[in-house]
Amino acid sequence: MIAAAMIESAGYEIMKKAAIDIPEDYLAGIKESQKTETNTLSGYVIKTMIDNYEVATEDRRPMCADTGLPRYYVKVGDGAKFEGGFTGIERSLRSATARATHDVPLRPNRVHPLWRTEHNNNVGINAPEIEWSFEPDVDWIDVTTVHKGGLFGTDYRMLFPGDGIDGIKRFFLDTMIAFGKRGLCCQPAIVGIGIGGSKDTCMQLGKQAACLRSVGDRNPDDKIAELELELKELGNSIGMGPMGFVGSSMCVDCHIEVGYTHTGGMPVSVHTFCLSSRRATARIFNDGSIEYRTDPDWFTPYMRRETVEWPQ
Amino acid sequence: MAAMKEVELTLPASAEAIAALEPGMVVFLSGLVYTAREGVYDRVLKDGHAVDPELLAASNVNFHCSPAAAPDGDGDYRVGGVTATASFRFSRYMAEWLDLTGTKIVIGKGGMTQKDYREVFAPRGAVYLTTVGYGTGALLGRGVKGVRKVLWLEELGLAQAMWFFEVERFGPFIVDSDLQGNSLFSQQGDIVNRNIEKLYEGLKPPALQRYGETDDRKDELL
Numbered sequence: 001m002i003a004a005a006m007i008e009s010a011g012y013e014i015m016k017k018a019a020i021d022i023p024e025d026y027l028a029g030i031k032e033s034q035k036t037e038t039n040t041l042s043g044y045v046i047k048t049m050i051d052n053y054e055v056a057t058e059d060r061r062p063m064c065a066d067t068g069l070p071r072y073y074v075k076v077g078d079g080a081k082f083e084g085g086f087t088g089i090e091r092s093l094r095s096a097t098a099r100a101t102h103d104v105p106l107r108p109n110r111v112h113p114l115w116r117t118e119h120n121n122n123v124g125i126n127a128p129e130i131e132w133s134f135e136p137d138v139d140w141i142d143v144t145t146v147h148k149g150g151l152f153g154t155d156y157r158m159l160f161p162g163d164g165i166d167g168i169k170r171f172f173l174d175t176m177i178a179f180g181k182r183g184l185c186c187q188p189a190i191v192g193i194g195i196g197g198s199k200d201t202c203m204q205l206g207k208q209a210a211c212l213r214s215v216g217d218r219n220p221d222d223k224i225a226e227l228e229l230e231l232k233e234l235g236n237s238i239g240m241g242p243m244g245f246v247g248s249s250m251c252v253d254c255h256i257e258v259g260y261t262h263t264g265g266m267p268v269s270v271h272t273f274c275l276s277s278r279r280a281t282a283r284i285f286n287d288g289s290i291e292y293r294t295d296p297d298w299f300t301p302y303m304r305r306e307t308v309e310w311p312q
Numbered sequence: 313m314a315a316m317k318e319v320e321l322t323l324p325a326s327a328e329a330i331a332a333l334e335p336g337m338v339v340f341l342s343g344l345v346y347t348a349r350e351g352v353y354d355r356v357l358k359d360g361h362a363v364d365p366e367l368l369a370a371s372n373v374n375f376h377c378s379p380a381a382a383p384d385g386d387g388d389y390r391v392g393g394v395t396a397t398a399s400f401r402f403s404r405y406m407a408e409w410l411d412l413t414g415t416k417i418v419i420g421k422g423g424m425t426q427k428d429y430r431e432v433f434a435p436r437g438a439v440y441l442t443t444v445g446y447g448t449g450a451l452l453g454r455g456v457k458g459v460r461k462v463l464w465l466e467e468l469g470l471a472q473a474m475w476f477f478e479v480e481r482f483g484p485f486i487v488d489s490d491l492q493g494n495s496l497f498s499q500q501g502d503i504v505n506r507n508i509e510k511l512y513e514g515l516k517p518p519a520l521q522r523y524g525e526t527d528d529r530k531d532e533l534l
Contacts (some may be wrong), residue, residue, distance in 0.1 A: 040314045041336065041486075041500070048484060049445040056393075056450035064447035065380040065393035070396060107381035108470055118469050151398065160519040170515050175531065179534050182422040182497050184398065185448045239507040242445055243422075247502045272464050276447035 002082040002097055002141065002284050004092050010282035010290050011067045012103075013157040014145045015070065018280035022053040023294035024038060026190065026277045033188050041276060042247030043201035046188075049242070049275050067106045068147040070122055071129040073298060077138035081286050084090030090130055093143070095259050096123050108243060109150075115270035132206075133309035136302055144281040148279035153185025158198055165227065168195070168268055169234060175270040176250060181230055183243035186274035188252045192234060194269040197259030202205040206269035209255040211279060212298035218303075219256055228254045242275065252277075257299065320481065324372040330416055333439055333487045335496035340483035343474060344371035344460060345419075347378065351472030353405040355464060356412070366433030367461060368413050368478055376402060376420030377472035379456075380449065389459045393479070396421040399440070403428050405447060410436045421446050421496040423488040430493035440495075441485035448484075455482030505530045 007175040023112025027050075034046045047146065056063035072093050077080075098121035101108055110127045122128065135142075155175045159167040172193065179185035194202045218225035232254040241247020261267060281289045316338045321329050324345025333339070355361045380392040399420030401472065409415065418433070418440045433440060437503045444451070446470070456477045463474040488496045508529050 041496075042315065044316050044338075044486075045445045048448060048451070052445070052451045055454055059450060061450040061452060062380050062393035063450050065378065065395035065449040065453070066397070066447075102382050105380050105390060105391075107378055107380040111469070111471075119506055120470055120472075135485055158520070162519050164516075166515045167518055170512065170518060177529055181501055181504075183446060188506040206395045234511075238504070238511060240504050243442070244497065244504065246503050274447065275445050276449070288418065 002043075002080065002286060003089050003289070004082075004084045006090055006284060006288065006290070007082065007141070007143065008092040008096050010284050011072070011093045011145070012100050014143060014280040014282050015096060015100035015106070016104055016145050017196060017292065018145050018278040018291060019100075019106055020056050020060055020068070021280075022056070022063060023214065024073050024278060025214040025294065026252060029051060030188060033249040033252060037241060037247055039241055039245060039247040039248045040246040041243070042249055044206040044240030045242040046249060047261045049143060060104060061143065062104060063254055063278070065107050066149055067101075067109045067122065068149045068150060068278070069109065069129075070106070070128070070145060070147045071131075073131050073133070073144040073146065073296065075133045075135050075210075075298065076143040077135045077140050079137070079139035079286070080139060080141050089141070093128065093130055097128050102133065110141040119293065123158045133201075133298070133303055135300060139286045141283065141284045142281055142296070144212065144279060144298065147209055147278035149186060151276055153179045153189065153274070156199065156267070156269045157266050158199075159266045160264070163266060163297050167266070168193070169231070171268055171309065172231055172234065172270055173238070175241070176238060180238065185257075186276070187242055187272065188249045189272035189274055190277055191231070191251050191254045192271040193231070193254065193256045194271075195256060195258045196261035196267065198261070199257050201265055202261075202267040203269045205257040205259055206271045209257040210273040212296040213255045214295045215253040216253065224258065226255050229249065231256075263311075321513045323509050324342060325417055326500070327416075327437060330437065330439055331491055333490055335435040335487050335494050335499065336357065336489055337487040338483070339441055339485045339487060341373065342480045342482065344372045345375050345479050345482065346477070347375045347475045348409075349376055349402060350405075351468040353402065353409060353466070355468065356505060357408055361412070361433050361464075363463065363474070366519065370410065370478060372415050374409070374413070374415045376418070379475060380453075381470060381475070381505065391456045391459065391460065392453055395447060395449040395490040396443040397410060398422050399424055406444040408528055410438055417441060419443065419485055423495060426493065426495045426498045429489040431490055432492050434493040439487065439491065442488045444484050444486060450480065451484070455479050462493045485510075501532070
């Protein structure tokens with residue numbers, strides 16, 4: 001049985017880890033960009049960012065003072081046994097958010113959208129978001145936190161089947177160029193693209209593709225994997241680097257997630273996970289042990305629900 | 313790769329030191345820096361609250377920033393990370409604010425328009441510095457040595473309050489605008505723009521144009 005206090009303390013730990021330690025996969029990705037970046041200004045920005053990751057880890061300070069909108073993705077195994085029910089998990093994660101905000105410290109970003117009032121702890125109405133998923137045949141709970149900036153770098157567009165891959169490329173370029181100017185989206189980024197579903201799931205898939213897959217991971221569909229690499233190259237060929245300076249470092253990676261959609265449409269969303277790509281995951285087992293990692297491993301085969309489970 | 317020119321300024325920055333800044337230079341600051349964004353601007357410019365003139369005389373640097381900070385329980389504050397927020401949103405306050413406070417250096421994310429530099433900043437002897445990459449919260453946090461004063465913490469909250477930081481070798485920042493109103497972001501953007509048409513060559517036009525939006529990709533979002 002997993003105690004509520006254990007979920008709270010795991011939530012607290014990942015809040016800290018996400019805020020302070022850059023994930024290894026992103027660091028390796030940006031070092032790859034550094035090798036090919038020939039522009040002085042863009043190269044200087046990348047070098048400074050790498051210095052910043054080191055200082056964050058050394059001093060145990062947040063790598064970026066903008067906490068973004070800290071949130072959680074929870075995957076519960078069918079065999080997991082935990083105290084307090086599902087609302088107990090939500091209560092634990094709300095408490096962990098408030099405690100980590102005070103202790104790290106993290107900037108309390110969350111305010112009421114109209115009255116701009118706040119509790120100075122990143123907790124409020126519908127905040128932090130907690131998204132749920134489930135996993136067969138396992139006895140653990142995965143809790144992932146993501147701290148992603150919230151103002152720039154995301155867009156949604158309803159395309160049509162006739163627009164095809166060209167339409168996706170066009171929209172991808174539009175978004176990267178518009179938000180890349182002056183570096184509003186804090187590139188080089190992990191770009192997540194949602195294709196299909198309904199409008200809201202399209203946004204959700206793209207966001208999860210950006211934030212919950214590690215650099216180098218490829219979609220299991222070979223053709224989609226190929227498109228991921230093609231869009232990454234296209235992004236890096238814009239001629240823009242960090243801060244919108246001349247350069248070649250726009251995309252550290254590109255991830256695509258798809259969902260079955262309306263026969264007449266092809267909704268697409270684009271999301272950018274920034275230079276401070278902050279994520280951390282805790283796996284809590286029924287026996288009370290906890291393992292920490294930086295790869296959320298969110299898109300399991302079950303998660304993508306690739307098969308129809310009855311005879312055709 | 314060529315090296316970047318680097319300068320260190322002691323605050324309050326002198327008119328000569330500011331005049332010597334060129335777009336693309338790297339700057340580190342030592343002295344007193346204050347934070348102010350929409351909450352502070354509204355409180356002072358709209359609601360008429362005053363800032364202690366002695367504090368403003370000691371600091372002529374406005375950082376568009378909200379720190380990750382928390383009270384330490386003994387009346388002081390722990391400052392973790394410090395990161396800029398996008399400055400273009402504060403453009404409409406700048407003329408009045410620079411006049412009222414005598415601020416000569418504005419630091420933030422992403423700069424302002426060249427028009428702002430030519431019409432508002434340069435005539436007032438002020439320049440704009442940008443933070444680097446935008447996420448250097450830990451490096452900048454290390455440069456903050458203490459909090460001299462914080463105004464309106466209760467009224468505005470941690471993120472919007474006016475913080476006066478004692479800083480030492482605080483940076484790096486990159487000079488965006490100079491006293492002639494030149495802008496590094498504009499110069500770089502112009503070069504990037506030259507390549508844009510080519511990227512779309514061969515892609516077929518969309519089935520549905522975006523209603524009410526520009527299709528000129530040289531346009532900025534500002």
